[in-house]
Amino acid sequence: MKVIYNGSPDTRAFKDVFSVMLPKMLDEDENLIYLDADLMSCLGTAKYGKAHPDRAINCGIAEANMAGIAAGLAIAGFNPICHSFGTFASRRCYDQVFLSGGYSKNNITMIGTDPGVCAAMNGGTHMPFEDVALYRAIPGATVIDVADAAQLENVFPKLVARKGVKYLRVNRKANTLMYEAGSDFEIGKGVVLREGKDITLISAGYTLGCTMKAADALAEKGVSATVIDMFTIKPLDEALVIEWAKKTGAVVVCENHNAVGGLYSAVADCLAANCPTPVGRVAVEESFGEVGPADYLAERFGLTSEHVVSEAEKTIARK
């Protein structure tokens, strides 16, 4: 695994990765099966779906039914992968994923695209700020928020191979480039992107870019920050969180999600139980989504490097 962050956007959109990776995985494993709820075109898989209607099942705009069908396919011996936008892949079919999937011990991988502000021009109806909270609450679930294309390519097959309910939240457009192609990751192990001694900044997915930018800005102010990519929200890398909380004495979590039940909650729970430490947060506070470009919405909901810097300074002051 090699970090090649320099602040520039990834050269590959996640959608483009899916359009190649999913067909390849389906061709290589006859037990894999892919279901979509009328959004294949949005994941770059429509061409494959048209050519292979028995490998890529279009369920129409019926996410609850899709989740239940996935569970039935699991009973019949398949390993199903479902996709919809994050809101519909979480809230809209939650009870089906929970009961027909998790409770019934049927393995289902759910891809929820356009998390948080990435839903941008689709607006508030399509903007999931609570998907991580919902999926974290399912016993045995795995919840992943990927940073860039290289991480997706490496982590997704590992996620699909796991048991239980698995949720991948992922942008369709490119995030900030973090890793060299071919980098290797382990679910359950976070990644230390840079090391510092004054504070630990933890983030994942879309907000990792502004978190890294904040670390640079803090460095200019003489504050040295550790940055952790906690793409593995569940299982959380508790050992890594505790280690860096102890080393730096203060933590800030930045997430493209509601402050309730997401990465901040996971980290705060972990530290409260193991190593009480001042924890700040840069997250969506008591708000529904709204329409606009992602960068506008990031500003609107306070998910910027400036907010991370300010929160870091406040949290350090609480030491």
Place this chain on the structure above:
Amino acid sequence: MNKADSYALKHFALEIRIALLEELKARGFGHIGGSLSVCDLLAVLYGKVMNYRVDDPQWPDRDKLVCSKGHAGPAVYATLALKGFFPMDQLKTLNRPGTNLPSHCDRNKTPGVDCTCGSLGQGTSQAVGIALGDKLKGRPSRTFLVVGDGEIDEGQCWEAAMFTAGKKLTNLVWIVDENKKQLDGPTEEILPQFDLRAKLEAFGFDAVRVKGNDVEALYEALTKQPGDRPIAIVMDNIKGSGVKAVEETASNHSMTVPAETWDSFIAAVKADLEALEKEGV
């Protein structure tokens, strides 16, 4: 169907009812109405229609039952125990702490149960997935899906129905138990359903309506070779069917009654059994 087969199925249906009532009596309460109304159907399915192996409940090529109205679990358990999937004694553990026979069907606990159901509507989509999976794997299996008429208030049922017919899943048979009551009262009062057969026909099924206690009509409907439309069977039924005192109880979704009342229910069914045996084939 010849007379001997008809006799055997009627006999089996009465045996299921007796085992079911003994099972509920052991706990003192339970989902009696909707369990009794599927006993004839279960007798036909497990007595003559479905292909399964008692000694290999997970045999991939078996036919599957998805009892989406999962609260009819006690009737399913009685049927499975009578067929030898587990000892009859276990029926008395219904809903006891640590039991393998929970109120609602659980495929991870009970040998012979193919799908976990109970949250109404969810069995329909799972049945679709099972049937689709079997079809894609090239198995000869059929899946029989039992849906309650109250359950069909759930929108998920109609999503699953649309998929079943739209994708021509002819290895999946829908059976709607139109017993005309749901928990709070008559379906006509809670949420009128209009003509369920016509609705399913309009959704693309080859839909028929048969008496829910007519084993011969059920057998004929369940074994009809489908064309390119999947088969749906609406059972014109009575909640609590087969035990007059239960049929006549207004609120019979779940009943808690003393042991002597359970005994009177059992005695009534045993009398029917004796009459049937006396009449003979």
